[in-house]
Amino acid sequence: MARFAALWGIVFVLASVSARAESIAIAAAADLKFAMDDIVASFEAGHPADAVRVIYGSSGKFLTQIQQGAPYDLYFSADIAYPRRLADAGLAASDVIPYAFGRIVLWSVERDASTMTLASLADPKIARVAIANPKHAPYGKRAEEALRASGLWEAVEPKLVYGENIAQTAQFVQTGNAQVGIIALALVLSPELSRRGGYWLIPDTLHEPLEQGFIITKRAANSALARRFADHMGSKPARAVMTRYGFVLPGEVALR
Amino acid sequence: MLLTESDLQAIGLTVRLASTVTLILLILGTPIAWWLARTKSWWKGPIAAVVALPLVLPPSVLGFYLLLAMGPNGPVGRLTAILGIAPLAFTFRGLVVASVFYSLPFMVQPLQTAFAAVGTRPLEVAATLRASPWDAFFTVAVPLAAPGFLTAAILTFAHTVGEFGVVLMIGGNLPGVTRVASVQIYDHVEALAYDDAHRLAAALMIFSFLVLLVLYAWPSRRNPAP
Numbered sequence: 001m002a003r004f005a006a007l008w009g010i011v012f013v014l015a016s017v018s019a020r021a022e023s024i025a026i027a028a029a030a031d032l033k034f035a036m037d038d039i040v041a042s043f044e045a046g047h048p049a050d051a052v053r054v055i056y057g058s059s060g061k062f063l064t065q066i067q068q069g070a071p072y073d074l075y076f077s078a079d080i081a082y083p084r085r086l087a088d089a090g091l092a093a094s095d096v097i098p099y100a101f102g103r104i105v106l107w108s109v110e111r112d113a114s115t116m117t118l119a120s121l122a123d124p125k126i127a128r129v130a131i132a133n134p135k136h137a138p139y140g141k142r143a144e145e146a147l148r149a150s151g152l153w154e155a156v157e158p159k160l161v162y163g164e165n166i167a168q169t170a171q172f173v174q175t176g177n178a179q180v181g182i183i184a185l186a187l188v189l190s191p192e193l194s195r196r197g198g199y200w201l202i203p204d205t206l207h208e209p210l211e212q213g214f215i216i217t218k219r220a221a222n223s224a225l226a227r228r229f230a231d232h233m234g235s236k237p238a239r240a241v242m243t244r245y246g247f248v249l250p251g252e253v254a255l256r
Numbered sequence: 257m258l259l260t261e262s263d264l265q266a267i268g269l270t271v272r273l274a275s276t277v278t279l280i281l282l283i284l285g286t287p288i289a290w291w292l293a294r295t296k297s298w299w300k301g302p303i304a305a306v307v308a309l310p311l312v313l314p315p316s317v318l319g320f321y322l323l324l325a326m327g328p329n330g331p332v333g334r335l336t337a338i339l340g341i342a343p344l345a346f347t348f349r350g351l352v353v354a355s356v357f358y359s360l361p362f363m364v365q366p367l368q369t370a371f372a373a374v375g376t377r378p379l380e381v382a383a384t385l386r387a388s389p390w391d392a393f394f395t396v397a398v399p400l401a402a403p404g405f406l407t408a409a410i411l412t413f414a415h416t417v418g419e420f421g422v423v424l425m426i427g428g429n430l431p432g433v434t435r436v437a438s439v440q441i442y443d444h445v446e447a448l449a450y451d452d453a454h455r456l457a458a459a460l461m462i463f464s465f466l467v468l469l470v471l472y473a474w475p476s477r478r479n480p481a482p
Contacts, residue, residue, distance in 0.1 A: 060446045110328070128346060133429055136446040161346045161428030164446075172428065176327040177345035 022225035023051035025071055027062040029078035029212065030167040031102055031139065034190035035245040036076070039238045043229060050225050058165040060136045066091060066217055073220035074229060078102060078166070079138035080213030093221035099233055100247035102210035103185040104142050105199040107173055113180065114198035118146065118206075121180060122155045130172035130181035133162040138210055139169070143182040145207040185246035212247075263456050265432050266440035273348070273436060274416040277355040281363040281412050282405070284356070289367030289408075290393070294376070307364050310357060315421025322354050322426050346428035351436075354422045362411040370404020371397065407471065414467045417460070 028036050033056050040052045059077040066072055066086060076099070077083050083096045106113045106121075121129055132140030140162065147153045161177075163169030166184045170193065173181035188199045214233070220226040232238055239249055259267070292304055310318065325332040326345040336343055344350035374397055382392035398405070420438040427434030429443070437460055444453035 058446060060448060064445065064448065127342075128428075130428070133443065133446070135443055136448075161430060164424060164429070164442075168425075171323070172345075175323050176329055176333070177323065177343065177426075178428075 022049075022223065023053065024073040024220065024223060024225050024229060026052060026054045026074045026076065026229070027066070027070070027072040028054050028056050028076040029059045029062075029138075030056050030165040031078050031184040031186045032056065032076055033167060033187065034192070035186055035241055035247065038241045038245075039232070042237050042241070043232050047225075047228065050228075052225075052229060056167070058137060069219075071219065072217055073223055073226045074214060074216055076212070076214040077138075078210065078212050080211045083213045083215040086217070087215060091218045092215040093218050093226075094216040094230060096213045096215055097230065097233070098211055098213045098250045100212045100242055100249055101204075102139065102142075102212055103204060103246055103248065104139060104146065104182050104202045104207070104210070105185045105188050106180060106202060107170070107183050107188050107193075107197060107199045108180045109174060109197040110176060110179055112198045113200050116180070116200050118150045118152055118202065121147075121152060121159070126179045127159060128161055128172075128178040128180075129156055129159045130161050130163055130169045130178035130183075132166045132169045132183075133164060137163070137165055138212075139166040139182075139184055142207040142210050146182070146202050149206040189244070189246050258455055259459065260452065262431060262435075263437075263440060263452070263459075266435055266437045266456070267459070269348075269432060269435065270417055270437040273351055273355060274413045276352050277359055277416045278363075278409050278413045280352070280356055281359060282409060285360065285363035285367060285408070285412075289364045290371055290397075292364065292368045293371035308361050310359070311361050315358070315419070316425065318354065318358060319422040319425030322350075322357075322422065326350060326426065345426050346430060346434060348433050350426055351423060351434055354426060355416050355419055358419060358422055359412045359415045362415045363408045366404050366408040366411060367401065370401035370407075373404075374400045410467060410471050414464065418464070 026036070026040075036054055036056075040054055044050065044052060055072070059079055059082050062070070062072065062075055062077070063082045063085065066075055067089070075083055075086065080096060080098060083092065086092050087096050106116055106118065108116070120126070131143040132138075134140040134144040144153070147156055161172060163172055163181075166187065169181050170183045170187050172178040173183070174193065174196065182202070185199070185201065187193055214230070216223075216226045216230055242249060288303075288307065292300060292307070322332075323345065324330050326336075326343060327333045328337065328343070333343055344353060378396050378400060379392050382396045383389075387395065418438065419436070420442070423434060423436055423439055424442070427436075427439065429435050429439060435443075437456060441453050441456050441460070444450070444456065
């Protein structure tokens with residue numbers, strides 16, 4: 001009997017704790033992997049009672065999942081068009097908020113990409129070039145645009161291999177299976193990848209802007225924590241993290 | 257035409273991959289199954305466990321190790337470099353190698369069961385009639401285990417058609433080379449092209465049902481007893 005009472009005590013304590021602390025789940029594009037980890041860490045440091053979970057993946061897949069009722073409270077897409085679609089369908093509880101412009105870079109671990117340009121990709125010694133799948137990945141679309149704008153598409157296309165998202169594209173290069181890749185600047189600046197090889201920033205005049213946006217989803221309309229996190233994205237520390245990972249913030253001028 | 261040209265290409269590639277893998281596994285899997293069915297060696301347990309691993313392991317584990325192994329610093333990558341052949345990642349040959357591992361238990365286990373059911377007696381009888389072991393294997397054991405071969409081949413083929421995770425991780429999504437039907441469906445869904453995804457997915461659903469129907473509708477043919 002005493003044991004029973006103790007058990008109920010524990011259940012009661014747990015229930016009251018979980019009632020006070022809120023938790024949210026964020027669906028974030030794969031290019032945010034490292035930047036968002038840092039932002040969430042700084043947010044949680046200021047809000048110790050709250051729990052923020054981040055799930056990284058491809059923006060298109062998250063769009064489908066949210067349309068089908070997936071339990072994400074915020075959705076950070078690498079292509080602002082996707083959250084706009086959700087907002088148009090009445091699935092957003094906030095405006096579509098632009099949070100960054102992404103940049104693409106040439107990256108290699110086995111050669112110094114900082115001395116390369118897109119034209120170097122025509123070098124016959126480079127057998128495989130990894131890009132994200134242009135059919136559905138925003139970074140892949142921009143990579144294709146940059147190659148076409150440089151007149152290199154025909155020469156490079158036979159060497160291309162396609163990653164499912166930008167993180168997998170980086171993985172193809174990191175494991176040496178592709179000699180060079182066109183990936184997100186944000187990933188190249190991460191602690192994991194910055195130690196390996198160099199990169200070359202692809203001029204953003206060669207492609208459409210990679211405008212990224214987020215929304216609070218409809219299911220989180222009443223979540224105070226979701227609002228707080230959305231506000232935090234505009235805060236100085238969060239903006240500093242985004243800048244550190246090479247994102248150009250709305251209203252700022254891009255480096256060329 | 258219901259399916260697009262690239263869908264048909266993906267289906268053709270899938271069939272080519274599954275047939276190649278089934279053929280290779282018939283050759284590689286038969287001796288392994290034969291040995292497992294008859295040995296009393298201490299090694300039987302460990303070898304059977306290794307053969308069954310792909311049944312349990314997530315495809316991501318196999319895909320991850322293969323991706324590392326096939327890279328220029330991995331053991332497979334070094335081997336292909338020494339042999340002067342092109343690296344295996346992002347190639348049809350690479351998919352074949354991966355699928356041979358991945359579908360191994362689907363070939364070996366039904367064959368092992370069939371060989372075990374044949375037992376030692378028919379072979380002993382063959383031996384008394386002066387059949388060499390090879391002769392006895394091909395003229396006695398194989399015909400008696402024929403239904404097992406059919407089951408094993410169908411399961412291996414079907415399982416290779418159903419492969420996805422490993423291909424996604426080492427394939428690089430190249431049309432006509434590594435973009436098999438399952439990956440093509442995934443691409444359609446990612447690109448929000450649900451109509452395209454529906455058509456190809458339905459085609460695969462019907463195919464899989466028909467394969468399993470062949471397998472289950474003739475139970476007498478699968479009975480290893482003569």
